[in-house]
Amino acid sequence: MKILLFGKGGQVGWELQRSLAALGSVTMVGTDSQPLCGDFRELDGIAATVRAIAPDVIVNAAAYTAVDKAESDADSCRQINAAAPGVLAAEARRCGALLVHYSTDYVFDGSGTDPWREDNDTGPLSVYGATKLQGEQLIQASGCPYLIFRTSWVYAARGGNFAKTMLRLASEREQLSVVDDQIGAPTGADLIADVTAHAIIATRRDPQLAGVYHLAASGHTSWHGYARFVLEVARQKGVALKIHADAITAVDSTAFPAPAPRPKNSRFDTHKLQTAFSLLMPQWQSGVERMLTEIIER
Helix, strand or coil: EEEEEECCCHHHHHHHHHCCCCCCCEECCCCCCCCCCCCCCCHHHHHHHHHHHHHEEECCCCCCCCCCHHHCCCCHHHHHHHHHHHHHHHHHHHCCCCCEEEEEEEHCCCCCCCEECCCCCCCCCHHHHHHHHHHHHHHHHHCCCCEEECCEEEECCCCCHHHHHHHHHHHHHHEEEEEEECCECCHHHHHHHHHHHHHHHHHHHHHHHHEHHHHECCCCHHHHHHHHHHHHHHHCCCCCCCCHHHHEEECHHHHCCCCCCCCCCEEECCCCHHHHHCCCEEEHHHHHHHHHHHHHCC
């Protein structure tokens, strides 16, 4: 199996390098790759890259993820999150490749408290969310076989993440406020990558499994609850902190105004994913604790 991976340097892309390696020959490209093109601002270049490799599977882990900047940089965001995936989908159809693409909870408006199902109506609140939805729609309209995984609250030990920020702030400050009216499930890039590899194998065997899936860890919490858990685990591991987890102040989203609205309800119903691929999604706490162990004890 020949696999072409775009976005090799991102959190999910980095983990995909590991998880996809056992499936076949993986060609990995990023924004600075030469002579192959992984720059999603160059649509002809990424099309030429697909044609040069002629892969069996295309995995797109590249995206414009600067949510607030996107509000004033809509054209670039749309190019990377919508137009480029549309080009990949057209090329996938031309060469008969399976296209794997990652989307987001931001395609929903964040209303209510029920976990979002794949067939719920979308309603993005931001430019970022709207462009990710446009990317989904272009892929679905292309006629290529695809797996679209909507993910949320993604973290990894590599690079920056919310947990690292909380640890840094808790070591510097004696007061800390964190939002408690946005709810979701912290989901590890390693989990996303492993599920992806499993789903590729299954979908190659049974093309009827192609479609849109919600991919997130089990359970849910607020950013405030997430921060408390991070500090509790860190203290248990002997990390010196100036603030105790119980002393973190819970505030609502209005305390941190931002250009792009955040969805308040990012809960995902993953029943379709678990049933289709015979999976059991782990509780979010297990992945976060493992990540904390890795960054604290290394």
